[in-house]
Amino acid sequence: MKKIFWLSLLAMLIVLSACSSNQASKEQEPDDATNEQKKDNAQEKENPEHAEDSASDGHKKDDNQGEKEQEADPDPEYRVSDTWNIVPLDKETNDEVALITIDDAPDKHAVEMAKTLKDLDVNAIFFVNGHFIESDEGQEKLKEIHDMGFLIGNHTYTHPFLPDLSADEQEEEIVRVNDKVEEIIGERPKFFRAPNGANTDHTKQVAKDEGMTLMNWTYGYDWEPEYQTKEKITDMMLNSEYLGNGANLLMHDRDWTAAALADIVEGLRDQGYELIDPKLIETE
Numbered sequence: 001m002k003k004i005f006w007l008s009l010l011a012m013l014i015v016l017s018a019c020s021s022n023q024a025s026k027e028q029e030p031d032d033a034t035n036e037q038k039k040d041n042a043q044e045k046e047n048p049e050h051a052e053d054s055a056s057d058g059h060k061k062d063d064n065q066g067e068k069e070q071e072a073d074p075d076p077e078y079r080v081s082d083t084w085n086i087v088p089l090d091k092e093t094n095d096e097v098a099l100i101t102i103d104d105a106p107d108k109h110a111v112e113m114a115k116t117l118k119d120l121d122v123n124a125i126f127f128v129n130g131h132f133i134e135s136d137e138g139q140e141k142l143k144e145i146h147d148m149g150f151l152i153g154n155h156t157y158t159h160p161f162l163p164d165l166s167a168d169e170q171e172e173e174i175v176r177v178n179d180k181v182e183e184i185i186g187e188r189p190k191f192f193r194a195p196n197g198a199n200t201d202h203t204k205q206v207a208k209d210e211g212m213t214l215m216n217w218t219y220g221y222d223w224e225p226e227y228q229t230k231e232k233i234t235d236m237m238l239n240s241e242y243l244g245n246g247a248n249l250l251m252h253d254r255d256w257t258a259a260a261l262a263d264i265v266e267g268l269r270d271q272g273y274e275l276i277d278p279k280l281i282e283t284e
């Protein structure tokens, strides 16, 4: 009897910790971002090392000056909060901001999306998967996006659900992308976004060892069937109840999102949000 009690308690704890750390069993459900936003405290407990990440060494930081002339990074003005919002480092800095991020790149639409953003004078982070940058074509796309000035983030090699993998496999999924990206553009990603936002203690450590800052998101909807038209995703991104100062917007390399991107940017600006340059965000 006692044994059963302990076993079920253990099972419950496992379930609970899985819920709070993974935010999602499916690809990036908005609910999860929602949960994250509402459960600041839970998140903080869940990620105790998170807040200290920025204090760690920056030895991986030096840019490979390589082929493309890299401008020196500007001084950081923002940081990623425990709820993944983008918040100013000091009071004078504008806090009415939003950040654009594009995941699962560079697939079919990332270059077009980068051009759209560039035309609107918006910077963004493109979170890339290693399997998209194996081919020459994929590598060209990555270069093009990077050459336009966008930040490249790490979104794992094959987009697995990391907690299902062994520690070694988790590490490989992450480090291989950085090696590959560096090979192509001469610098390693500084931000890491786990598929489904699902990190483990080990992936957090690997990201940290790689000098990357963790970044989930505030909200996103473009993987939900009901928002897969230009009009619907535009409307939802601009009218989400989670849109607020520092919103970290999750979008994907998808047809409808690419079509909606300019309207989303303009709509955010109409509402008074400045779309911040991710290069102003403090990293490891």
Ligand SMILES: [Zn+2]
Pocket (backbone or CB within 6 Å): 027, 103, 104, 155, 159, 195, 196
């Ligand atoms: Zn993804």
